[in-house]
Amino acid sequence: MRISDMTRTRAILERHGFTFKKSFGQNFLTDGNILAKIVETAEIDEKVNVIEIGPGIGALTEFLAEKAAEVMAFEIDDRLLPILSETLGHFDNVRVVNEDILKADLKSRINEFKQPDLPIKVVANLPYYITTPILMHLLESGVAFSEFVVMMQKEVADRISAHPKTKAYGSLSIAVQYFMEAKVAFIVPRTVFVPAPNVDSAILKMTRRAEPLVFVKDEDFFFKVTKAAFAQRRKTLWNNLLALFGKSDEVKEKLTQALKKAGIAATARGEALSIEEFGCLADALLEQGLS
Template sequence: MTNRIPIASPVRTAAIVNRYYVHAKKNLGQNFLVDLDAVQGIVRAAGVQAGDQVIEVGPGIGSLTEQLLLAGGKVAAYEVDQTLPEILANELPEKINGQDRDECFKLIMKDVLKADFHADLDGFFDLTKPVKVVANLPYYITTPIIFNLLEADLDFTSLTLMMQKEVAERLAAQPGSKAYGPLSIAVQTRMSVDLALEVGHGSFMPQPKVDSAVVVLRPLKEQVEVGDRKQFDRVVKLCFAQRRKTLANNLKALVPAKEDREKLLAGLDLDPRQRPEQLAIADFIKISRAINEMNK
């Protein structure tokens, strides 16, 4: 491969934008990442090495894609913007680490929320081996994509995701924090959460109004047993329905009678006057199970 300016550099991105008359589409949540240090920081956080199978969501003009490929990753990228295949075909290197691009890169023109991973990746990935996900997620659809990936029937070793800093803080939040809530609990009962790096709004073109952060999610070695997942998620959401109200008040929808609520919480050694953000995940599991027992 000849020496070339990385796509992630401001000058190369500007040249691509001008050459193809392309612009970041607000309705797709696009912002071009023009900070090579940040892009390489994402690749390092993901630990991408030669031979790793990597799913990318929203490759854009290829800033992150290029660095994933140069690190040795075999990349399958999901994209919905029909203006981008031509750019990726022209701008990504034709030879990468001695391989033809087609051997290590596959563009899948499909909404990742509608992905059939096994069908889409068959013949390109060896799905008996683990997969990493690395993505610069659109702000407006971050949470649905995370849960779509968590529920996919694939062997993920990690999800390394850049998102709005506020959402990243909610994912990692601990009891007692204002950011702690249903999203924190839903993710932390499935994955470990590590905040890897922060990326300021000045690293993008055009610049968003908020900063971003990169989060690394890894499957828990020991799964948290929450019982009936739908019931557990419902209990958690109702407990946080009105954050300023007490636990006892928020449980009215599930346990209408005051005496029953007080008896239930006393039996679990929980103070009914507590706010939901003060409870540990184990407490919500106990509440969910106790309500299930009451309803039998």
């Protein structure tokens, strides 16, 4: 019987006296068909290493271990360690790391794989309350993850995969799509979790680009500009940039020249600009000495 089988899940939780902690955002998936579909979507085989975040009692880990070269699962809740030892102990290619993923030195951890040169994919059911910090930590870690196939709140998945000129499009869309191609693979109803969350989930598949979507002179500045452009969505790009750089006559003149060079109207709003246009704008602002 699979770990994810509802009867077995309940039996495991009751035997260990486990209670859910809201602070960890714990919702355990109990549908084997969906778990199998996640692994299929991630195209896991024996030539891939996997990082999992928040394995819970090991339901997804079990499916991953059957396909992957090796699985490294990060679990912050030490109450789950004896459960995972029981449910996954027979796998020799699974390692549970009792560590907060946000504090993990991922470059060092990757070298602990038996075959660290294999492509590394992140496959996980992410805690809703820290989905964005986890994704940004992974993207900024310097580890060249080949792909993310992760479950998250549907609303967040929609924001990450959104296109310009839509309400969901924003700085998060740009931050991820700069590095990765992102698309929603399928929707997961709230009814297949224990306990059931208040919202539906989505599986988001993100594949690393061979190179960033646009070439910019300064990545940190590029992200600074995109974040500022959406600081107050109802305001124009001009007003949001003034809030970032100041409202002096000198700044206004430099902004005017930068927008002109980038071919962007001062009255435009951030959601109207493509990632390529943001790249042109960021470089033009730098040329004007704004940083």
